[in-house]
Amino acid sequence: MNSTQTSIDTWPVWRGQLSTFKVTIVFLLHILVLFAPLTYRRLEFSLSILTIYVTLQCGLVLGYHRLLTHRCFATYTWLKRALSLVGTLAMQDGPISWVAIHRTHHRIAEQPFDPHSPKNGFLWAHLFWIFFEHPRLSQSERILIARDLHGDSFIRFCEERFILLNTAATAGVFLIGFGIGGLSRAFSFLVWIVAVRTVCLWHVTFLVNSVGHTMGYRNFDTPDDSHNVWILGVLALGDGWHNNHHAFPACAAHGRRWFEIDFTYLFILILERCGLAWNVQHAALIRSSHSQRYRPKEAGSAG
Numbered sequence: 001m002n003s004t005q006t007s008i009d010t011w012p013v014w015r016g017q018l019s020t021f022k023v024t025i026v027f028l029l030h031i032l033v034l035f036a037p038l039t040y041r042r043l044e045f046s047l048s049i050l051t052i053y054v055t056l057q058c059g060l061v062l063g064y065h066r067l068l069t070h071r072c073f074a075t076y077t078w079l080k081r082a083l084s085l086v087g088t089l090a091m092q093d094g095p096i097s098w099v100a101i102h103r104t105h106h107r108i109a110e111q112p113f114d115p116h117s118p119k120n121g122f123l124w125a126h127l128f129w130i131f132f133e134h135p136r137l138s139q140s141e142r143i144l145i146a147r148d149l150h151g152d153s154f155i156r157f158c159e160e161r162f163i164l165l166n167t168a169a170t171a172g173v174f175l176i177g178f179g180i181g182g183l184s185r186a187f188s189f190l191v192w193i194v195a196v197r198t199v200c201l202w203h204v205t206f207l208v209n210s211v212g213h214t215m216g217y218r219n220f221d222t223p224d225d226s227h228n229v230w231i232l233g234v235l236a237l238g239d240g241w242h243n244n245h246h247a248f249p250a251c252a253a254h255g256r257r258w259f260e261i262d263f264t265y266l267f268i269l270i271l272e273r274c275g276l277a278w279n280v281q282h283a284a285l286i287r288s289s290h291s292q293r294y295r296p297k298e299a300g301s302a303g
Contacts, residue, residue, distance in 0.1 A: 010121035014113060016133030023131050025091075026202075032195035039188035044177075048192040052200050059086030060205060061237045061264045068149060069099045072252035073268055074279040081154045089169050091198045092205065094159030096149050100142035101134075106249055109213075109224035116209045118225070126210035127202075170194050204235050212242035219256050220247035228260065238262030251286040 063083030066072040084095045092098060101115050110117050113136055118125040137145075149155045158165065170190070177189025216227030224246055232240025233255070239245065241254040241262065255262040271277035 008121075010119075011124050011128070012112070012120045014135050015129075016135055019131055019133070026127075026130075029195045029199055032191050033199050035187075035191045036196055039191045041185075041188055044188050044192035047189075048196050051193055051197050055086055055090050055197065056201055056204060057237055057264065057267065058083055059088070059090050060092070060201065061239050062267060063087045064090075064095060064098050065102070065239060066252060066264060066268070068095055068146075068155075069102045070250050072250060072281045073272070073277045075271070075277050077152075079276060081152070084155050084158050085165075088158040088162060088165055090201050091166050092202065094162040095155050096146045096159040097137075097142050099149060100137060100145040103145055104137060105209075106246070109226070109246065118210055118213045122210055122214065125213065126206045204232075207232055208236055208239055208242055212240060216243070218243045220244065222246045230259075233260060233262070238264040248283075248286045250281050251283055252281045253283045256283070
């Protein structure tokens with residue numbers, strides 16, 4: 001099967017019930033993004049860029065992905081909870097669900113029940129998988145997969161109050177805009193700081209799932225279709241070196257070659273130097289303990 005097929009016929013037969021709520025939210029936020037050129041103001045644009053970076057860096061890549069999912073480092077409970085809250089406000093999923101889905105992907109990447117494999121179509125891997133229930137990822141199964149997180153009352157709160165927290169944050173953004181300049185600024189704040197921010201975060205994350213499993217180059221002969229994509233390495237703050245990550249998921253550093261810059265690993269090094277991170281799974285440590293896990297590809301075959 002061509003991994004770039006987009007026909008609905010390629011979607012997995014196991015897909016569960018369609019969530020009309022998720023479809024509606026995704027549709028509405030994409031519609032709001034269309035108003036961005038009409039509502040442009042320097043303040044809203046600047047705040048959008050800032051919140052995109054903070055949410056992506058601290059909430060998704062550092063918090064949800066490297067800390068909660070793969071435990072690439074350890075930190076204080078207060079910082080772990082703060083990162084979890086920022087990740088929650090990315091409007092992708094609660095921390096327990098996000099972690100359970102991602103751990104499942106790593107366990108069965110490119111196999112039939114992989115939640116977002118491009119083998120079921122590029123658009124399925126990129127976006128449409130989020131609209132359907134997964135038969136092996138019920139709420140109880142997600143809790144089981146991420147049981148190390150379920151014991152934390154605050155992380156459990158973020159999971160159970162995911163919609164409430166995002167609704168409150170959206171209302172807060174609207175009210176701040178209203179206080180600055182009435183309904184006109186309230187709407188522009190909603191467009192730029194909620195819609196533009198959220199849609200950008202969605203697609204940066206989803207590009208790793210779709211493009212990161214269909215094109216690029218491979219440093220390691222992993223049993224999946226993961227690839228390194230340089231533009232995603234930059235946009236996703238290091239998570240675009242996806243083949244490296246699938247070879248060594250617990251490693252805090254995703255870059256392997258000199259040009260594979262991993263901004264998130266640099267961030268972790270700063271946290272470690274400041275005493276805010278410890279037990280960091282550096283590349284040298286991972287290589288020594290998993291030296292035979294996957295062989296590096298030959299220099300002429302990394303295409």
